[in-house]
Amino acid sequence: MPDNLSVELLAVQSQMAAFVDAQLKLTEDALPSQHQRVREASKQAGFFFKTQPAEFGGSPASALELTMLREMLAATNSPLASSVFGPGPGVLHAAEGTLRSHYLEPVLRGEKRGAFGFTEPDSAPRPTYAVVDGDDLLVTGIKSYVTGGATADFVSILVNVEDADGGKLGTAMVAVDRLASGVTIDREFSSMEGGGHVSMKFDQVRVSKENVIGKIGEGMPRALGNIGNVRLMVSAQAMGMCLFVLDYVENHLKAPHRSGSPLGAREGVRLRYADMRIETYVARSALYRTARLVDDGGNTVNETIATKVFCTETAGRVIDMGVQLVGGQALVTGHPLEALYRQVRSLRLIEGASDLLRINLVKGRLEMDKGRV
Numbered sequence: 001m002p003d004n005l006s007v008e009l010l011a012v013q014s015q016m017a018a019f020v021d022a023q024l025k026l027t028e029d030a031l032p033s034q035h036q037r038v039r040e041a042s043k044q045a046g047f048f049f050k051t052q053p054a055e056f057g058g059s060p061a062s063a064l065e066l067t068m069l070r071e072m073l074a075a076t077n078s079p080l081a082s083s084v085f086g087p088g089p090g091v092l093h094a095a096e097g098t099l100r101s102h103y104l105e106p107v108l109r110g111e112k113r114g115a116f117g118f119t120e121p122d123s124a125p126r127p128t129y130a131v132v133d134g135d136d137l138l139v140t141g142i143k144s145y146v147t148g149g150a151t152a153d154f155v156s157i158l159v160n161v162e163d164a165d166g167g168k169l170g171t172a173m174v175a176v177d178r179l180a181s182g183v184t185i186d187r188e189f190s191s192m193e194g195g196g197h198v199s200m201k202f203d204q205v206r207v208s209k210e211n212v213i214g215k216i217g218e219g220m221p222r223a224l225g226n227i228g229n230v231r232l233m234v235s236a237q238a239m240g241m242c243l244f245v246l247d248y249v250e251n252h253l254k255a256p257h258r259s260g261s262p263l264g265a266r267e268g269v270r271l272r273y274a275d276m277r278i279e280t281y282v283a284r285s286a287l288y289r290t291a292r293l294v295d296d297g298g299n300t301v302n303e304t305i306a307t308k309v310f311c312t313e314t315a316g317r318v319i320d321m322g323v324q325l326v327g328g329q330a331l332v333t334g335h336p337l338e339a340l341y342r343q344v345r346s347l348r349l350i351e352g353a354s355d356l357l358r359i360n361l362v363k364g365r366l367e368m369d370k371g372r373v
């Protein structure tokens with residue numbers, strides 16, 4: 001539960017509240033310079049480094065602390081919130097050699113940006129593959145949904161590796177430069193929450209074996225290595241959105257209404273608002289419980305799945321009802337609830353579609369005896 005936080009965490013919570021007040025209000029300046037201002041202020045305040053490994057000068061926070069802070073930031077509903085935390089290592093977290101010097105270190109310094117290529121088109125003749133050619137790999141295939149791929153310096157992609165005779169060697173995650181010969185962007189598109197994406201084509205792209213993240217054969221575990229943390233992050237974001245909407249709707253229910261009495265005076269409206277609060281209360285309880293379990297160590301795959309599914313589906317219902325109670329104004333382009341309504345939809349697809357996660361959860365239970373209730 002979000003309650004019973006330690007004295008230390010309560011202090012961090014107050015610091016973040018002060019930071020939000022001082023830094024996250026939009027000003028008249030251009031948005032990029034406001035992001036830059038927030039990044040600098042966050043470095044000064046120490047928040048920026050909480051997502052970065054200690055060996056690179058970071059001061060990584062616990063899962064519980066990050067959950068608390070991410071929820072707070074999402075609850076501000078400020079576009080500047082995305083600049084508070086520094087870039088994390090993502091799939092490159094254990095990179096060594098060239099991978100470390102050419103990709104991981106510049107990423108953590110904010111000098112390079114990577115994208116992630118996992119999803120494939122339904123129409124592809126075969127999944128993306130790489131053929132070993134001496135010290136190199138020749139990569140061929142399509143990654144159809146690469147967020148930020150148009151401007152990323154490189155993309156980390158999952159490939160099936162085979163030898164020159166077609167012998168299967170297993171999967172691998174490989175870092176490929178966006179400007180490498182043979183890489184093309186065959187489609188650029190945006191999605192309703194505002195994200196920009198590309199479909200990327202790889203045609204016999206020559207990549208050094210040094211660009212393999214980990215070892216050949218470790219592709220899938222490497223691709224999913226950080227997924228638990230990311231699912232917890234998405235869950236915290238979903239709960240922050242709920243907190244923003246609850247607050248917004250509460251003010252709306254107390255405000256004058258053309259009928260002569262505030263909407264909050266009506267029992268039917270109160271029932272709907274009660275459900276929004278009940279669902280958020282239960283989901284937040286799950287979120288904080290799971291964050292504590294993650295910090296305790298041990299296997300928390302199923303708990304994180306349960307939390308991600310429940311928090312994101314809850315946020316979908318809460319925001320939908322928020323729109324309903326605020327009425328037609330909430331759907332006017334530019335209204336905060338209109339934007340949130342679009343943003344929340346993607347959370348049930350990214351980092352594991354809800355039903356696939358349900359299937360994984362039951363697999364974890366029936367075949368591996370994992371998972372608490």
Ligand SMILES: Cc1cc2nc3c(=O)[nH]c(=O)nc-3n(C[C@H](O)[C@H](O)[C@H](O)COP(=O)(O)OP(=O)(O)OC[C@H]3O[C@@H](n4cnc5c(N)ncnc54)[C@H](O)[C@@H]3O)c2cc1C
Nearest residue numbers: 116117118119145146147191195346349350351352353355
């Ligand atoms: C905003 C956004 C950003 C994204 N960014 C990236 C990115 O950077 N990199 C990347 O690689 N991908 C990215 N994706 C793609 C995302 O990972 C996929 O959309 C997601 O994994 C679902 O895969 P899919 O779209 O191919 O749907 P499908 O796999 O075709 O699934 C569609 C639906 O079918 C059902 N279904 C599918 N399989 C099963 C099954 N076995 N059992 C039961 N039901 C099933 C589920 O209801 C599922 O939701 C992004 C998507 C969005 C929306």
